[in-house]
Amino acid sequence: MNLTVMGERVRALNQQPIREGGRYVLYWCRWNRRVASNYALLYAAEMANHMNLPLVCLERLSCAYPTASDRFHTFVLEGVPEMQARLHKLGAGYIFQLPRRKTTSDARLRTVIQGAAAVVTDECLRATPRLDVQLHAVDASCIVPLSKIPQRSYAAYSIRPKIHRLLPEFLRPVPGVELRLPCRETFGDLHTEVTAGNLAELVASCEIDHGIRPSTTFRGGRKAAERTLRRFLEDRLRRYARDKNEPSAHATSDLSPYLHYGYISSLEVALAVREHAREHKLIADEFLEELIVRRELAFNFTRYADRHDTLDALPDWAQKTIAAHRNDTRDPLYSRQQFEAAATHDDLWNATQKELCLRGKIHGYYRMFWGKKIVEWSVSASEALATMLYLHDRYALDGDDPNTYTNILWCFGLHDRPWPERPIYGTIRSMVRSGMERKTNVDAYIREIEYLERTGKELTA
Ligand SMILES: Cc1cc2nc3c(=O)[nH]c(=O)nc-3n(C[C@H](O)[C@H](O)[C@H](O)COP(=O)(O)OP(=O)(O)OC[C@H]3O[C@@H](n4cnc5c(N)ncnc54)[C@H](O)[C@@H]3O)c2cc1C
Missing domain, CATH: 1.10.579.10 (DNA Cyclobutane Dipyrimidine Photolyase, subunit A, domain 3)
Structure with missing residues (x-):
């Protein structure tokens, strides 16, 4: 298979075969909730094209973890309608699952997996699911693939030269996704429709902590992430180096919630910042140090530290x-x-x-x-x-x-x-x-x- 997503980003999570008769390739999105600049989605799409199958994307928001609350549920649900619209525009299917009880069975999840010829997911801190079908994880969160620095780095000064040496190869836009076969399947009650109109009701119906209110400040979703990036470029970047340690100056990007939920990639942010800085003759080094070196040092730590x-x-x-x-x-x-x-x-x-x-x-x-x-x-x-x-x-x-x-x-x-x-x-x-x-x-x-x-x-x- 001749894929754009290179092996250094891809890891087999099991030794299971491709499922004969599977109806689609499934991208189980557990971290990178976006269509643009997403190597995991791209890998799943290329696999689907290679197998002459449609692509389906699955998102599932559990309430079974102890700190599930209105805050986190709202931030995820706010992103769902946009993700669905963007995937449908590409010709991909989309399934969103919202188990309401902590004890809800995973039968609907299993039904979706059973229809898949192969599953692709995000490389992330979540536990590896045990599936009876081929499962790959794709590292779509970092600019330099984690596998390119295959041991623990003990400080910023030791990882910095390695990252800078690799950046010319990896600080490049992710190719757009194109699908050969549109998904015509509908998923009935395997999917929960989320709209601006029913979002609050859905959150209220879940067995989660309703005492932790949504953020006063941050709305979820791709558009909110793009707005936050735009505001940073237009208003804050030129003040960043001078004012980043002055909280009342509001000079930092406020992108960390969007990066964490994967609504935007650090790669897109780095490219946009570099371009804007070039155009407006600004120096963006301090910001790129945080976004790339410090952030990727953190990923290196959680990947390799016991x-x-x-x-x-x-x-x-x-x-x-x-x-x-x-x-x-x-x-x-x-x-x-x-x-x-x-x-x-x-x-x-x-x-x-x-x-x-x-x-x-x-x-x-x-x-x-x-x-x-x-x-x-x-x-x-x-x-x-x-x-x-x-x-x-x-x-x-x-x-x-x-x-x-x-x-x-x-x-x-x-x-x-x-x-x-x-x-x-x-x-x-x-x-x-x-x-x-x-x-x-x-x-x-x-x-x-x-x-x-x-x-x-x-x-x-
Ligand atoms: C005790 C403590 C806890 C923290 N917990 C978190 C956390 O839960 N999640 C989180 O994303 N960051 C955490 N940070 C790091 C840092 O404070 C935040 O990343 C940053 O404040 C996010 O705001 P921003 O997006 O406006 O940052 P900006 O200054 O605009 O930086 C842009 C991006 O660079 C990255 N970045 C910035 N500072 C750091 C850093 N020190 N280390 C690694 N990456 C960095 C982040 O992805 C950030 O969004 C923590 C720091 C401390 C001291």
Whole structure:
């Protein structure tokens, strides 16, 4: 088979054969919810063309995970009508499944799989499904395929030259998808139709936490992702290098929820930013460093580190210093419930936690402060880690991402170096409120979050 998607992006997840008599090739979309710039969809389409079969795309939103809520369900459902329209325009079939109960059986999923000659899915952090048909995963989330750097990198400085060497080969647009055979099959009650009109009702009908409200700020879907990118190019990119650490300046892209849900690819963003910077004579290096080097270092970490969500994944020096300081006195000391309720003595910290609860993400610079203070004010490092993961799982629209695990562990020394010794932190880098006050406009940020909390609206909108 002569495919555009090269072997370095594709991994066989089982040894099952192609199903004789299968009616379509199935792209089981579990991460990259988009039609454009999607190597997984492209691979599935090329396979369908090669086998002279139509292509069907399946999305399934489970409510069986503990932190399923209105926030995450709404963000996914908002993207469904657009995804369906774009796939139909291509000639592909589309099935969306929304099990309403945590105990709903997967019979409808199995029926869809049984019709497939072969299944393609996204390379992602989700567990591998056990299927009785050929299953491939395609790495469509990174610019440089993960397999091109086949061992763990321990810091940005070690992965950066490797990525830069490979970028000329991979920083190129993904070819468009063309299908030889249109899908004429209809899927009846295997599919749940989602529209702007029934979305709220669908969310309300699911067995999920209705107390975690949708984000005040972020709407799901491809169009919202494209609007966010456009706003970044037109208004923020030229201020990024200077103001990216000033939360009240709103100079960062706010793309992390869209990247996490796959509504847009980092490749499209990088190409658009590079082009815009060239046209307007801007320097985009700082942004591309975050989007490419830092982000792909995170994917490298979760791909190759054992137990990427535990302190065991930390470098030796960090584990040793945590152990040496485990009996240091912590004062103040807060419980997970106090952190969650934004009930610490520090109004800046409380504002960052409220930002997480309201918007569903925290500005990158204050997010470091947020994490470091949880380390300092928790009874132990392992409890601090559990609190941060819990709060991300419950509130963050960009949570449960390689960036989540990597950056939370950064608060404990991952991808960093030893610093001068201090109580509780040991030689792990610390952060203090006075530093935030010196470098950023803390009052403006707190005012903005108070306004958001009071009105549900953005002060700057
Ligand atoms: C404790 C802690 C937890 C974090 N949890 C998450 C998380 O759950 N999900 C998440 O996407 N990011 C996380 N980050 C990293 C970073 O804060 C966010 O990626 C960034 O703030 C997202 O906002 P933005 O899209 O406006 O970023 P921009 O500054 O506009 O950057 C563009 C993109 O580059 C990538 N990026 C930026 N900073 C980093 C970084 N430090 N490491 C890796 N990639 C980066 C992201 O994909 C981001 O969307 C966390 C950081 C800390 C300190």
